[in-house]
Amino acid sequence: MYVYDEYDQRVVAERVAQFKHQVQRRIDGEITEDEFKPIRLQNGLYMQLHAYMLRVAIPYGLLSTKQLRMLGHIARVYDRGYGHFSTRQNIQYNWPKLEEVPNILDDLASVEMHAIQTSGNCIRNVTSDHLAGVARDELEDPRPYCELIRQWSTFHPEFAFLPRKFKIAVTGATTDRAAVRFHDIGVRIVLNEAGERGFEIIAGGGMGRTPHVGPVIRSFLPYPHLLSYLEAILRVYNQYGRRDNKFKARIKILVSELGVDEFRSRVEEEWEQIRDSALLLTEAELDRVRHFFTPPTYETLPEDPNALAAATLSSNRAYGHFVRNNVKPHKQAGYCAVMISLKVPGIPPGDVSDTQMDALADIVDEYSLGELVVTHNQNLCLPHVRQRDLPALFERLQAWDFAAANIDKVTDTISCPGLDYCSLANARSIPVALAITDRYQDIDYLEDIGEVSIKISGCINACGHHHVGHIGILGIDKQGVEAYQLMLGGSPSDDASIGKVIGPAFSREEIVDAVDTVLKTYLSLRSSDDERFIDCYRRTGFQPFKDALYANH
Amino acid sequence: MAARNKGTHVVITANRTEDGASVYLRADGTWSEKVADAEIVVEETTQEARIAWARTQERYVCDAYAFSINVEAGLPVILTKREEIRKDGPTVPYRRPDQTDQTDQADQAPRAAKEA
Amino acid sequence: MQIIKNRQLTSDDWRHVQDAEALPAAGDVIVSLARWQSEHDVLAGHDGQVGVRLASSDELGPLVADPAALAKIPVIALEFPKFTDGRAYTKARLLRERYAYTGELRAVGYVLRDQLFYMERCGINAFELKPGKPIESALEAFAEYSVTYQGAADDPRPLFRRVDRR
Numbered sequence: 001m002y003v004y005d006e007y008d009q010r011v012v013a014e015r016v017a018q019f020k021h022q023v024q025r026r027i028d029g030e031i032t033e034d035e036f037k038p039i040r041l042q043n044g045l046y047m048q049l050h051a052y053m054l055r056v057a058i059p060y061g062l063l064s065t066k067q068l069r070m071l072g073h074i075a076r077v078y079d080r081g082y083g084h085f086s087t088r089q090n091i092q093y094n095w096p097k098l099e100e101v102p103n104i105l106d107d108l109a110s111v112e113m114h115a116i117q118t119s120g121n122c123i124r125n126v127t128s129d130h131l132a133g134v135a136r137d138e139l140e141d142p143r144p145y146c147e148l149i150r151q152w153s154t155f156h157p158e159f160a161f162l163p164r165k166f167k168i169a170v171t172g173a174t175t176d177r178a179a180v181r182f183h184d185i186g187v188r189i190v191l192n193e194a195g196e197r198g199f200e201i202i203a204g205g206g207m208g209r210t211p212h213v214g215p216v217i218r219s220f221l222p223y224p225h226l227l228s229y230l231e232a233i234l235r236v237y238n239q240y241g242r243r244d245n246k247f248k249a250r251i252k253i254l255v256s257e258l259g260v261d262e263f264r265s266r267v268e269e270e271w272e273q274i275r276d277s278a279l280l281l282t283e284a285e286l287d288r289v290r291h292f293f294t295p296p297t298y299e300t301l302p303e304d305p306n307a308l309a310a311a312t313l314s315s316n317r318a319y320g321h322f323v324r325n326n327v328k329p330h331k332q333a334g335y336c337a338v339m340i341s342l343k344v345p346g347i348p349p350g351d352v353s354d355t356q357m358d359a360l361a362d363i364v365d366e367y368s369l370g371e372l373v374v375t376h377n378q379n380l381c382l383p384h385v386r387q388r389d390l391p392a393l394f395e396r397l398q399a400w401d402f403a404a405a406n407i408d409k410v411t412d413t414i415s416c417p418g419l420d421y422c423s424l425a426n427a428r429s430i431p432v433a434l435a436i437t438d439r440y441q442d443i444d445y446l447e448d449i450g451e452v453s454i455k456i457s458g459c460i461n462a463c464g465h466h467h468v469g470h471i472g473i474l475g476i477d478k479q480g481v482e483a484y485q486l487m488l489g490g491s492p493s494d495d496a497s498i499g500k501v502i503g504p505a506f507s508r509e510e511i512v513d514a515v516d517t518v519l520k521t522y523l524s525l526r527s528s529d530d531e532r533f534i535d536c537y538r539r540t541g542f543q544p545f546k547d548a549l550y551a552n553h
Numbered sequence: 554m555a556a557r558n559k560g561t562h563v564v565i566t567a568n569r570t571e572d573g574a575s576v577y578l579r580a581d582g583t584w585s586e587k588v589a590d591a592e593i594v595v596e597e598t599t600q601e602a603r604i605a606w607a608r609t610q611e612r613y614v615c616d617a618y619a620f621s622i623n624v625e626a627g628l629p630v631i632l633t634k635r636e637e638i639r640k641d642g643p644t645v646p647y648r649r650p651d652q653t654d655q656t657d658q659a660d661q662a663p664r665a666a667k668e669a
Numbered sequence: 670m671q672i673i674k675n676r677q678l679t680s681d682d683w684r685h686v687q688d689a690e691a692l693p694a695a696g697d698v699i700v701s702l703a704r705w706q707s708e709h710d711v712l713a714g715h716d717g718q719v720g721v722r723l724a725s726s727d728e729l730g731p732l733v734a735d736p737a738a739l740a741k742i743p744v745i746a747l748e749f750p751k752f753t754d755g756r757a758y759t760k761a762r763l764l765r766e767r768y769a770y771t772g773e774l775r776a777v778g779y780v781l782r783d784q785l786f787y788m789e790r791c792g793i794n795a796f797e798l799k800p801g802k803p804i805e806s807a808l809e810a811f812a813e814y815s816v817t818y819q820g821a822a823d824d825p826r827p828l829f830r831r832v833d834r835r
Contacts, residue, residue, distance in 0.1 A: 005834055010816045018813050022783065027570070030803070031781070033615040038752050039783055047616065049639050051573040082647060094647070097572045121753060151818045151828070157787035158762055158821065161755025227819075227827070238759050273767065278826045285829035348645050419635060420643035428634070430645045480559070480633050 001062050001371060002147050002292045004112045011154065012109045015116055019043050020102035027099065042122060042160065044115030045101055049423045054093045054101060055118040056108060060128040060146040060170075061089030061374040065361040068372065070111045072357030078104050083357070085342065085350040087414060087465055088167070089127045089374045090118055094421060116154060121162045123153035123234070127169045129177040130375040133293060134383045136331050140189045140197060142172035144290040145226060148281065149187075152227045159234050163241035164249035166234070167206075179376065179492035181205045181214045182468060184251045185233060192220045199226060203233055204255030204263070207462035211498045212252040215260045217267060223286060228279035232271035236263070296369050296384060301334025307387055308336070319394050321405035321443050327390065336387050338368075340380040340397065341404040341412060345437050348430045349415045350378030359400045367393045376465075376492075377414055377453075379407065409446040410454060410519065411437045414465060418458030418475060419482070425458035427475025427482035427508075432456055435512045449519055452533045455490075468492035470534045471518060472499040473511065484511040488518065488545060489537050500542055503550050514549055521548040560621030560632050564591035565603045566639070567614035575639040576614060578603060584614060588629050588640050594619065671804055673785075674773070674795040676811050678804060681797075683720060683744060685777070693717075699746050702727045720744035722777070725756040733768045742772055747793065749778040758791045765792030765822040782807035786814060792822030 004012075019039075026036040044055040056071070063071075071091055075083045078100050084092045096104060108114055117124060126146040133141045149168055153159070159166075171178040172189040180186025186202035199221040205214025221229050237251045240258075255263045311323040328337040340360075343349050352360075360380075364372045367389050368382035375381055380402075385393060397403040406412050413436055416422065418429030433456055440446055455469030459476075466472035468490040476483050483505040490499030506514045519533075525544055526536045537545070565578035566588075576584040577591035585591065594600050600619045607617035620636055622629040631637050638644060672681045686698045692715060699720040705712065712719045721732060725748055733739050745764065747757035757776070764770040775795035776788050785796060789811060798804050820827045828834070 007816045007818075007828060007832070007834065011814070011818065014814045014816070027612065029612045033570075033611050035752065035781060035783075047568055047573055049635070050568075050575045050642060080647060095572075098570060121755075154818055155787075155814070156819050157790035157817075158758045159755070160787055161753050161758065235759055239756055243754060243756075278820050278830055282829060284835070288829075288835055346646060348647070351647065419638055420645050428638075428644065430643075434645065482634060 001064060001143075002059075002289070008112070008151075009109070012112070012114045012116070015043075015114065015155075016102060016105040016109055019105060023098060023102055038120060038161075041120035042117055043101075043105070044118035045096075045098075046119060047423065048094070048417075048421050049419075051095050051421075052098060052101075053421070054096045054104065054115055055086070056091045056093070056113060056115050057118050057125045058090050058113075058374050059150050060126060060132065060143050061130055062132075062143065063372050063374065064111075065365050065370045065372075067111045067113055068357055068361045068364070070107060070113070072354040072361070074104055074107055075357065076354040082351050082353045084348070084417070085352065085374050085378050085380070087376055087378060087416070087463060088125055089130075089376065090125055091374070092417075094417075119165075120160075121164050121166075122160050123156065123162075123166045123168065125167075126150050126153070127167070127178060127183075127376065129171050129173055130373045130381045131177060131328065131337055131383065132172065132373075133295065134330050134332070134335075134337055135173050135175075135177075136329050137175050138173040138331065139191065140172045141290075141293050142170040142178075142187075142189060143293045144286070145187065145189075145199075146170050147289050147292070148226065148285070149230065152230070156234075159238055162234070162238055163243050164246070164251075166237070166251070168230075176492075176494050177376075179465075179468065181496045182207055182211070182465075182492055183214065185230060186214055187226075190220065196222070198222045199229075201229060201233075203267075204252040204260075206250050206252040207465055207467045208250065209247050209460045209462075210252070211462070211467040212256060213496045213498070214252070215255065217260070217264050224281045225275055227281060228275050228277065229267075229271055231274060231279060232267050235270050236266045240266070295332070296371075298332045298335060298384070299386070301332075301386065301388075303333035304387070311390060318398070318403070318405065318443075319391065321447070322394055322403055323390060325405045325409065325447070326403075326407045330383075330385075334387055336385050336390070338382040338385045338390075338393065339375075339407045340382065340402045341406050342379050342402075343406060343412050343433075343437060344401055344404050345441065346434065348417075348420075349413055349433050356400055356402070360402065363393070363396050363400075363402075367396075377412065379412070405443055406446055408451045408453065410440050410449055410452050411446060413437070413454040413456060414469070415456040416458050416464035418456075418464075422458060422463075424461055425475065426460075426477035427458050427484065429456040429458040429464060429473070429475055432473060432475075432484065432508070432511055436515060439512055439516065448529070449523065450529075450532055452519070454515065465492065466490070467498045468496070469499060470537070471515060473515075476505055478505060482508050484508065484514075486511070486514055486518070486549070488542055489534065491534060502542055502546050517548050518545055521545050560623045560630075562593050562595055562622055562624055562629070563600055563619040564588065564593060564622055564629050565600070565607060565617060565619050566591075566636075567607055567617035570611065570613055570615050578607065578617075582606070588631065588636075591629055593622070593624055593627075593629060670797070672775075672795055672797050673804065673807065676808065678808070683718075683775075685722065685746070697743075699744060702732060706731055718743045720746060720773075720775075722746040722748060723757070723760060724748050725750055725754045729760060729763060729768070733764075736768070739768060739770060740772075742770075744773040744775055744795070745770065746775045746777045749776055749780055749784075752779050752781065752784070754779075758787065761788070761791040761793050762822050766825065782810040785810040790817065790821040790823050 046053040079093045169178040169183040170187040182205045188200040201218040202214040314320040326339040369384040373381040413433045415429045415433035419425035456473040457464035457466040472487040474485040487499035580592035695716040697718040
């Protein structure tokens with residue numbers, strides 16, 4: 001992974017010093033809350049319903065165990081003993097005190113971490129594929145480019161006050177696990193006709209009030225032009241993005257209102273002016289950053305194609321389920337990637353306690369070469385596990401409640417913090433997720449249903465990504481009472497689609513039954529045990545589901 | 554501003570600058586964590602004056618606003634889920650229970666996270 | 670009025686003239702882009718220097734159409750109507766880097782010390798701070814960072830072109 005040099009370290013240290021002073025000026029009354037607010041947002045500090053919230057950046061989700069231990073330390077010393085992993089591969093602390101935030105940032109800086117630009121109308125954390133570097137279908141590791149974009153965007157003086165937040169994702173695999181078509185800019189590593197590698201640039205995707213699948217702006221961009229092209233897009237957005245209406249200020253609105261062709265032409269016109277400037281990435285810099293992401297020294301192990309299959313039939317049924325559902329193929333023979341589900345009964349999705357973080361750090365040191373990744377789905381991933389270590393790893397994970405075998409199943413829900421925490425929310429989302437987890441505890445039934453993603457948002461800002469859930473749930477406020485809209489058929493990946501609202505909203509009491517009706521309808525309609533929910537829905541259309549849901553309304 | 558057609562009165566609330574906690578304005582101008590202590594405000598002019606005053610107290614509180622309540626037995630009654638949650642905190646657990654058969658590990662001193 | 674110019678406190682005689690106001694008989698004035706275009710001849714005869722003020726929604730086009738005229742403008746004031754309106758950062762960079770403007774670029778409006786570092790990197794070299802804010806301590810803002818990652822008006826080279834990072 002990337003290791004800071006003296007320059008990176010100084011950037012973070014100087015930011016902490018600046019923020020420390022800004023906090024002091026706020027506490028002393030020298031600046032007002034209105035003046036402090038954009039400053040604290042650019043340092044990842046939100047004001048929630050009943051506390052501050054600090055969002056710490058985890059660039060492209062990658063963590064060392066040293067960093068994980070520090071995250072546990074912060075939870076323990078400054079917060080209430082837990083952290084929450086978010087849908088953009090970051091971690092959130094829900095109870096920091098204003099005066100202590102500079103100390104938290106100092107602690108983070110000591111392990112090469114920060115909370116820079118995790119909020120505010122600036123370029124946010126660059127996210128990626130949680131299997132980056134290890135996936136079998138990977139064309140090239142996207143993470144060096146994430147890191148290059150991260151540095152270019154950090155304290156970019158021209159783009160600190162954009163019309164709205166700006167999110168970039170990069171993928172390097174043939175299957176998109178980074179939802180690049182739903183970001184303000186999506187970057188995909190591709191091959192052109194001459195067999196050369198470069199980038200496909202997508203812009204104007206997004207969720208929120210008006211979800212958009214982002215169009216391709218440039219189908220092939222050679223490596224050295226990555227930063228200059230992004231700069232051109234940001235410059236067009238900074239100048240022409242709407243600033244009159246917060247809900248129409250994202251780049252997706254600009255792309256949509258100008259039309260793709262006009263947008264592209266403005267970007268290309270700007271890019272022509274800067275493409276051969278100092279922004280051109282040098283071979284030296286490309287090599288330097290790529291070098292940090294060369295694969296670790298794996299052992300030479302035999303690939304045993306039957307070993308994993310055999311493991312799924314283990315007499316230890318829990319272990320069998322775990323291997324079947326949570327273990328993913330790896331490009332290195334004899335290795336695998338292991339998913340850790342943070343979706344267990346009674347616990348908000350994505351929450352991990354401080355002692356769990358410490359225990360996990362020990363486990364990751366022993367079984368995953370000291371690295372782990374935060375996914376988009378409020379789960380974690382151990383990317384470097386030897387297949388033969390799986391039985392021992394399973395037992396260690398099980399002891400710390402990390403072995404729930406429900407990856408990609410009904411209970412692997414995503415839920416934003418919702419009205420329990422967030423001042424933007426209209427309804428609570430975590431209790432709905434917990435109710436779903438409670439309802440479906442039988443792992444055999446979960447496996448029978450198969451792959452279903454349920455995504456829950458507490459408001460239209462869509463931090464739970466409900467538009468791209470196979471089953472999406474949106475919490476709304478119906479005359480002061482919480483209600484829930486149900487939508488079906490969304491997908492964040494290459495088969496990108498936006499879910500369709502199925503009918504009138506359900507009450508809190510009805511929504512889980514409604515989900516159950518949807519699942520039972522699927523089971524009755526599927527053409528075979530292997531037909532996934534999303535494929536069945538696309539084949540049958542929404543009508544049978546609508547009929548089943550509203551038959552008695 | 555509060556939707557007065559929802560409740561009969563309002564109280565003034567804000568977030569405490571120090572830690573973001575929900576606080577409620579007492580009649581004597583101090584802030585309490587308990588909504589039961591809040592001044593029950595009737596007149597719109599009083600409401601505006603209170604909020605204007607709260608905005609001069611940014612060293613202690615920020616984002617002051619008024620919300621609707623009813624009154625029963627002289628005490629404010631909260632009308633929305635949102636204000637209930639502001640008052641009582643999250644409705645979901647947040648202290649994650651550790652596994653009981655790991656008490657040995659849980660009791661050990663946490664690793665020095667800054668070791669070289 | 671006291672302003673910051675080239676990282677020093679200095680007093681200043683430029684006067685902002687609003688569109689509805691009559692021009693003073695003499696003295697250095699700053700007028701809006703619209704007025705600069707529409708009253709070109711009147712301004713040419715003004716007894717004093719004439720600078721231009723750009724609103725955040727103004728396009729640079731009319732200002733940069735004639736490079737000779739642009740080069741003669743002594744000061745261009747860039748409005749920051751709100752802390753959050755960042756359009757003038759782009760205007761500043763383009764004026765410096767694309768149109769080779771070498772006169773004074775001045776930030777006016779909602780200008781806090783917390784923006785000064787970014788503004789200077791974008792090529793702004795003079796600042797009218799928001800009234801009521803301490804001006805002496807604002808000078809510290811320019812030294813808040815000793816490292817920058819990306820190129821800008823101050824130096825077009827990204828860090829990787831300025832130093833050897835291997």
